[in-house]
């Protein structure tokens with residue numbers, strides 16, 4: 001089911017948490033709300049769920065005005081970062097909970113829970129207690145429980161936030177596959193740009209209560225709407241007044257290649273399979289370039305070499321208004 005958020009505003013006392021936010025989420029899509037901490041992502045998710053009231057604006061779910069509907073009338077499933085399972089109930093009973101309180105038929109519940117446990121790959125853990133599961137398994141149980149009542153919309157607030165990097169990555173792949181199978185309209189909150197870029201069909205970048213950009217991962221990466229989006233989605237460096245990704249810079253050596261900005265290599269650092277080359281331009285600007293190992297070896301660079309740096313054709317760039325800003329390699333999040 002589709003979700004339509006129109007001109008939503010929310011204040012906490014004098015603090016503006018959401019400022020005139022409008023987002024259309026088509027049915028069946030996997031959408032990420034991405035942004036820095038405190039930007040308003042969770043508040044927006046809670047407003048969609050009905051756990052929080054918007055001060056202004058409208059929320060429609062499947063074409064129906066849900067702005068004033070209580071959470072239980074919205075047909076949404078919700079999973080938080082720190083999921084509270086019933087500790088004394090087995091995994092099976094936890095997943096069955098929503099169906100039991102809806103007084104569904106016993107056989108129907110059993111069949112549905114079996115299907116769900118298979119879907120989240122927890123069949124062999126059905127009779128364990130939540131405390132006997134790993135963090136990742138517990139999150140999968142939480143998702144099975146949220147899916148049990150067949151919500152029209154699944155809302156996930158940093159569902160993998162508390163887990164270690166490897167498990168997060170596994171669950172990310174798994175969420176993508178699950179979504180491809182089940183196609184329930186899903187909105188998840190994350191502050192991790194890699195997670196959003198890898199998993200989502202569409203990303204809503206939210207910062208300081210406002211939508212900075214909405215687009216597919218490719219659109220955001222290739223056509224960032226502004227400096228904030230460019231910086232937030234990955235490492236950037238600055239050449240002149242242009243903000244650019246370090247791997248979109250080209251280094252040229254030799255006399256005949258005067259195209260580009262002259263500079264001197266100040267440092268060479270190997271980072272895994274990439275090489276980072278720090279260059280100080282003739283104007284004194286510090287620029288970071290990343291090269292593949294092969295590019296680096298072909299160029300045969302050493303510290304102290306004089307080179308020219310230029311932006312590769314068709315690379316995404318944004319113009320930086322503030323020239324005084326630190327031009328070094330910076331990653332957000």
Ligand SMILES: Nc1ncnc2c1ncn2[C@@H]1O[C@H](COP(=O)(O)OP(=O)(O)OP(=O)(O)O)[C@@H](O)[C@H]1O
Nearest residue numbers: 012015017035036037038039040041042043044191
């Ligand atoms: N109930 C509340 N009372 C007062 N302020 C609140 C309340 N809930 C949220 N806020 C404030 O509103 C802002 C947005 O919070 P929100 O949780 O939506 O951000 P977020 O983008 O989800 O951040 P995080 O990734 O840290 O969860 C924050 O500055 C927060 O302190």
